[in-house]
Amino acid sequence: MFLEDERYLHEDLERLEQAIADRIGDDPKHIRDRLNKDHEIAQLLQQIKEQSASLLKLYRDEDSGLTNEIQRIGTGDPFDEFYREVTAIRDHHARYPNEQAENTEVRYRAKRTADGELIPYVIDALFSGEEAFGRFLDLHACHDSYLNLPNVKRLNYIQYLELFDNFAVGAGGIKRDDKLTDQYFKYLGELADYLESFMRRTRPLENVDKVVADFDNEFEAAWEKDEVEGRLKEKAVAEREFRIKRLASAMSTERGDTRINVERKQGMTERERQQELDNLMSMADRTQQAAAPEEAEGDDEGEERIYNPSSFL
Structure with a gap:
């Protein structure tokens, strides 16, 4: 045969x-x-x-x-x-x-x-109702994890959308010692994993493995030249922060649209928000x-x- x-x-x-x-x-x-x-x-x-x-x-x-x-x-x-x-x-x-x-x-x-x-x-x-089939980011879980970190500023969700990739020491109230804790490292992993997952789900024809590998190579080169912004003693932490910044930059359009959408929803009643979500879900059901x-x-x-x-x- x-x-x-x-x-x-x-x-x-x-x-x-x-x-x-x-x-x-x-x-x-x-x-x-x-x-x-x-x-x-x-x-x-x-x-x-x-x-x-x-x-x-x-x-x-x-x-x-x-x-x-x-x-x-x-x-x-x-x-x-x-x-x-x-x-x-x-x-x-x-x-x-x-x-x-x-x-x-x-x-x-x-x-x-x-x-x-x-x-x-x-x-x-593949997408939550908040993501609306890839139009918007859904960083609510990451925002909650951020708020549970010690000594952070109590940013609301819109503020978090603006600042989640700002890793300068002191930004958001996070000090250098706080960045070396297991809790902070786990938070970075959660945020990086979500952003990478979102990219894979919204760009199925793009070689995301190569994109991430390029980010890693870029980080290694910058680390060797001592050019990593806000360089820390812990390389693994700095690497995750670097990847998050690059992923966020690659999805700047979705990030901006998300902020606009969140602000729009804040002007809606709870009933209107629920109706919008129901309409989105019913489309998938049909x-x-x-x-x-x-x-x-x-x-x-x-x-x-x-x-x-x-x-x-």
């Missing part, structure tokens, strides 16, 4: 490339739809990477399975090989009699509602419900769907 596996992988790579091209051709207007498109493209690119790796492994033919199969076809009785394949197919379907044949032509097509609208449910579980019938049709009465290359012969 090595030749069939190769054929299948080549065909699947073509379908993946077409699926990416189709999505690139779309021009969604809503931020949620645009971000969902990018996440789907990122997933398809990852599948191309995985399928390509599988195909390369077959071509390397390290166990000579492909070579032996070609020799059997070229030198043996063709009917023997034919009946061997037929037997393999029958055995598979005997083991999985309820397996449904998959329509591979629609496997990677964008899912749509009955009205033809896209179903962007890929990102619905698309999930629209996707449910399509997913249900593909279910196989509890049978696990197992890929069988023989089914494509």
